Amino acid sequence: MDPTRQLIDQILLVVGIAAYVTGALVLFAHFLLRTPVLRAIGIPLAVVGCVAQFAELGARWWMTGVWPLTNLYGSLSLFSAVAVAIFLLFALRYDLAFVGGPVLALAAIALGYATTWNEGYMPAVPALQSYWIKIHVPIVISAYASFMVAFCVSVIYLFKAWAESRYRARGATVRGAAAGAGGPSLDVAMHAYAATAPGITRTDTPAIADAAAAGDATAQWLAGLPSLARLDVLQYRIIAVGLPLLSLGIITGAMWAKEAWGAYWQWDPKETAALLSWIVYAAYMHLHTRPQLRGTFTALVSVFGFITIMFCYLGVNIWISGLHSYKM
Amino acid sequence: MEAGRRAVTDLIRLFANIPFGVSLLATWAFLTLIGVVIEQGKDAAFYAGAYAPPIARLIVRLDLDNIYHSPAYIGVLGLILCSMTAATFTKVIPRRIPRLNPVKIDAIPLHAQVRVAGDPASVRERIAAFFAERGWQVRKREFGGTEWTFADKSNWARRGVLVAHVGFVVIAIGTTIYWAKGYSGQFSVLSGQTATIPENGVRVDLHRFAYRIDPVRTKSGVVYQPIDYVSNATVTDRQGTPHEAVIRVNQPYDADGTLIYQASYGFAIDFQLTKDGRTIPVADHPLKEGEGFLIDGTSRAIQYTRFVGTIDRVTGQPGADPRPNDPGVVVQAFDGDRPSGSALMALGEPLDLGAGYKLTASRYILYSGFQYRYDPGMVVVGLGAFVLLAGLCISFYFLPARLFVLVRPSDGAGSTVGIAATTVKGYDVFEDRFREIVEALRRSEATADVHEAAPVPALGSAL
Numbered sequence: 110m111d112p113t114r115q116l117i118d119q120i121l122l123v124v125g126i127a128a129y130v131t132g133a134l135v136l137f138a139h140f141l142l143r144t145p146v147l148r149a150i151g152i153p154l155a156v157v158g159c160v161a162q163f164a165e166l167g168a169r170w171w172m173t174g175v176w177p178l179t180n181l182y183g184s185l186s187l188f189s190a191v192a193v194a195i196f197l198l199f200a201l202r203y204d205l206a207f208v209g210g211p212v213l214a215l216a217a218i219a220l221g222y223a224t225t226w227n228e229g230y231m232p233a234v235p236a237l238q239s240y241w242i243k244i245h246v247p248i249v250i251s252a253y254a255s256f257m258v259a260f261c262v263s264v265i266y267l268f269k270a271w272a273e274s275r276y277r278a279r280g281a282t283v284r285g286a287a288a289g290a291g292g293p294s295l296d297v298a299m300h301a302y303a304a305t306a307p308g309i310t311r312t313d314t315p316a317i318a319d320a321a322a323a324g325d326a327t328a329q330w331l332a333g334l335p336s337l338a339r340l341d342v343l344q345y346r347i348i349a350v351g352l353p354l355l356s357l358g359i360i361t362g363a364m365w366a367k368e369a370w371g372a373y374w375q376w377d378p379k380e381t382a383a384l385l386s387w388i389v390y391a392a393y394m395h396l397h398t399r400p401q402l403r404g405t406f407t408a409l410v411s412v413f414g415f416i417t418i419m420f421c422y423l424g425v426n427i428w429i430s431g432l433h434s435y436k437m
Numbered sequence: 438m439e440a441g442r443r444a445v446t447d448l449i450r451l452f453a454n455i456p457f458g459v460s461l462l463a464t465w466a467f468l469t470l471i472g473v474v475i476e477q478g479k480d481a482a483f484y485a486g487a488y489a490p491p492i493a494r495l496i497v498r499l500d501l502d503n504i505y506h507s508p509a510y511i512g513v514l515g516l517i518l519c520s521m522t523a524a525t526f527t528k529v530i531p532r533r534i535p536r537l538n539p540v541k542i543d544a545i546p547l548h549a550q551v552r553v554a555g556d557p558a559s560v561r562e563r564i565a566a567f568f569a570e571r572g573w574q575v576r577k578r579e580f581g582g583t584e585w586t587f588a589d590k591s592n593w594a595r596r597g598v599l600v601a602h603v604g605f606v607v608i609a610i611g612t613t614i615y616w617a618k619g620y621s622g623q624f625s626v627l628s629g630q631t632a633t634i635p636e637n638g639v640r641v642d643l644h645r646f647a648y649r650i651d652p653v654r655t656k657s658g659v660v661y662q663p664i665d666y667v668s669n670a671t672v673t674d675r676q677g678t679p680h681e682a683v684i685r686v687n688q689p690y691d692a693d694g695t696l697i698y699q700a701s702y703g704f705a706i707d708f709q710l711t712k713d714g715r716t717i718p719v720a721d722h723p724l725k726e727g728e729g730f731l732i733d734g735t736s737r738a739i740q741y742t743r744f745v746g747t748i749d750r751v752t753g754q755p756g757a758d759p760r761p762n763d764p765g766v767v768v769q770a771f772d773g774d775r776p777s778g779s780a781l782m783a784l785g786e787p788l789d790l791g792a793g794y795k796l797t798a799s800r801y802i803l804y805s806g807f808q809y810r811y812d813p814g815m816v817v818v819g820l821g822a823f824v825l826l827a828g829l830c831i832s833f834y835f836l837p838a839r840l841f842v843l844v845r846p847s848d849g850a851g852s853t854v855g856i857a858a859t860t861v862k863g864y865d866v867f868e869d870r871f872r873e874i875v876e877a878l879r880r881s882e883a884t885a886d887v888h889e890a891a892p893v894p895a896l897g898s899a900l
């Protein structure tokens with residue numbers, strides 16, 4: 110690449126990282142302070158970072174003529190860009206700005222780590238010289254990115270559920286029919302609460318609500334977080350984007366494998382690790398159909414699912430060699 | 438007899454249970470993880486070298502070295518299919534495709550009441566029109582003299598689970614067809630030689646194998662990047678008809694339904710051994726990496742471990758360039774089973790093995806490695822995969838919801854509309870939508886003189 114092109118590449122990369130880091134800080138501040146102006150600043154920063162990253166990937170392709178997703182640098186760049194894009198789509202549709210801090214922070218970390226793998230221009234090895242790379246890789250990366258955003262929501266869910274149990278343990282009185290909220294599921298308790306107290310703003314964290322009403326500042330902050338039910342629905346909706354994408358990713362991977370390696374399924378560590386994540390998220394979906402299992406348990410499965418995704422994405426590349434290490 | 442039937446019913450109930458199904462999925466995931474972590478398909482010596490002895494023994498005894506084809510793995514998949522089938526018939530079909538029944542409106546978390554002007558019959562008509570206009574499928578039923586109105590959205594999507602489950606079964610069928618009727622394998626051919634696929638007699642004459650590896654300057658130095666591998670061959674099919682074939686990575690050759698793929702390549706070496714100047718016969722063919730020969734009349738053996746494209750003339754060590762410029766080979770000597778030393782030797786330069794023995798690697802010949810596979814179940818697996826994907830999309834993106842509407846005469850004038858909603862995914866997921874519907878209904882009925890609307894409890898947040 111000539112120096113001017115390299116400079117364009119560098120500038121876009123720096124803009125992307127800078128936008129994510131500042132956006133993460135601003136949206137974390139929004140998460141803590143709930144100031145609408147912070148959201149109004151943070152979301153455009155996320156947009157700037159995301160656009161800069163897509164532009165950087167596009168520019169690389171245009172300048173070198175080589176599809177940019179043939180190495181970990183390109184793939185991690187796309188991962189952070191798509192994670193931010195999915196966050197933005199959900200933020201616009203479901204008011205998800207509160208997870209912007211962790212999402213942008215993880216995107217910045219992924220992009221920062223990606224730069225350590227940035228070797229500049231590299232032609233693709235024979236196994237990667239296929240039109241399938243343009244189909245399979247973006248789909249799989251988008252699936253990973255969705256699970257990353259879902260993971261952030263799950264962590265906030267678990268945090269709020271944990272805070273609720275702490276407040277309950279502290280002996281905050283549980284109001285009304287929600288007295289049974291320590292039972293099998295917060296979800297069930299919430300419905301009981303809603304059924305007996307229609308017409309008032311319902312909460313599925315009654316201990317936090319009581320402490321907030323009693324003037325506890327932390328509880329007041331916690332009460333302002335979306336309800337557990339809402340976090341659960343958001344997490345479900347994002348995983349419902351990720352799972353079909355992962356399925357399609359596995360299917361297109363199998364189609365490519367048929368062409369490149371002779372069999373659509375070779376039990377290669379990478380494809381098998383993707384299957385492992387697929388099974389975990391399929392289990393999540395099944396658990397989520399049962400009201401008594403929906404909630405903390407499914408949020409934990411989502412967190413576990415993302416750990417398997419990270420294992421599949423980075424762990425397998427680093428620790429285990431196989432066909433996906435692209436050695437011939 | 439009765440006891441037997443009860444046992445079967447209990448078994449079906451157990452299998453149809455979601456936690457049971459999920460624990461099977463967890464077992465499947467766990468076995469899969471073992472397969473990812475433990476390298477598969479190696480021989481016992483590999484595991485003995487890589488793991489502590491008790492673990493190595495466990496791996497071999499429990500089939501963990503070939504886990505995906507082990508009885509445990511296949512058994513768990515079989516149990517998952519049984520569990521899924523039991524759940525489909527006893528749970529999914531009755532639960533997902535429920536009959537129209539009256540409900541206790543107030544007992545459903547998503548419920549509201551709207552008091553409107555007009556007698557129940559006319560209100561019922563207006564409500565039916567209201568929902569029909571908005572794309573709801575409206576049906577009326579009478580239960581014990583009380584007329585109920587039911588409105589369904591995306592009712593067809595209730596079958597998404599069935600589609601997904603069927604997709605999974607179809608994939609399993611396709612895989613079974615391959616196990617029953619398909620075959621696969623690998624072979625390698627030296628340039629100028631011939632190999633035959635044993636299962637179908639297809640013959641491959643390799644004229645030439647070529648590769649292209651380019652030096653690429655990167656930030657951390659020059660790397661040698663493979664660019665192309667290509668085999669020029671004549672493939673003679675079962676009928677004896679020869680076909681010229683160019684086989685590349687990502688471009689397999691189809692010989693009567695058996696696909697032949699470019700999988701690997703290597704450098705075969707002609708070795709010569711002399712003792713006190715006298716030639717001693719070694720292998721009758723050029724050796725590929727990993728192959729070796731015994732030295733006649735001794736307990737010693739020589740293994741050709743690795744080809745080195747370029748020996749750095751200054752250091753005498755393997756250079757970074759894999760292309761044969763100043764080529765050499767790494768050989769390993771064994772005395773019995775014990776390795777007794779290894780050496781990097783340049784091509785054409787004899788290596789003194791002691792006791793009068795001299796080994797020479799005289800020349801290299803490129804060979805091409807192929808995989809082949811005949812898979813008559815592939816189309817079925819592909820079909821199953823797309824059915825499964827369609828099932829997932831239907832299940833996740835279309836939310837079947839049912840509204841239950843009961844119109845009763847009010848105490849004063851007018852009517853009270855009781856309305857409740859259920860979905861296949863609980864209540865929370867429909868809450869916002871339900872609130873909008875009730876609001877819209879309230880507004881549309883405003884012209885008909887609204888007396889009161891009970892708000893839906895809100896799950897709002899400050900964020």
Ligand code: HEM
Binds near residue numbers: 395398518521832
């Ligand atoms: C392990 C054995 C399985 C059992 C016992 C089982 C059972 C069930 C049941 C009972 C439901 C409906 C839940 C409800 O309506 O409340 C369901 C939903 C579903 N199942 Fe399965 N299933 C199994 C395996 C699978 C597999 C392997 C797949 C993948 C193809 C799958 C895909 C689905 C999908 C997509 C849904 C819909 C989930 C949703 O709507 O959120 N199931 N399953």
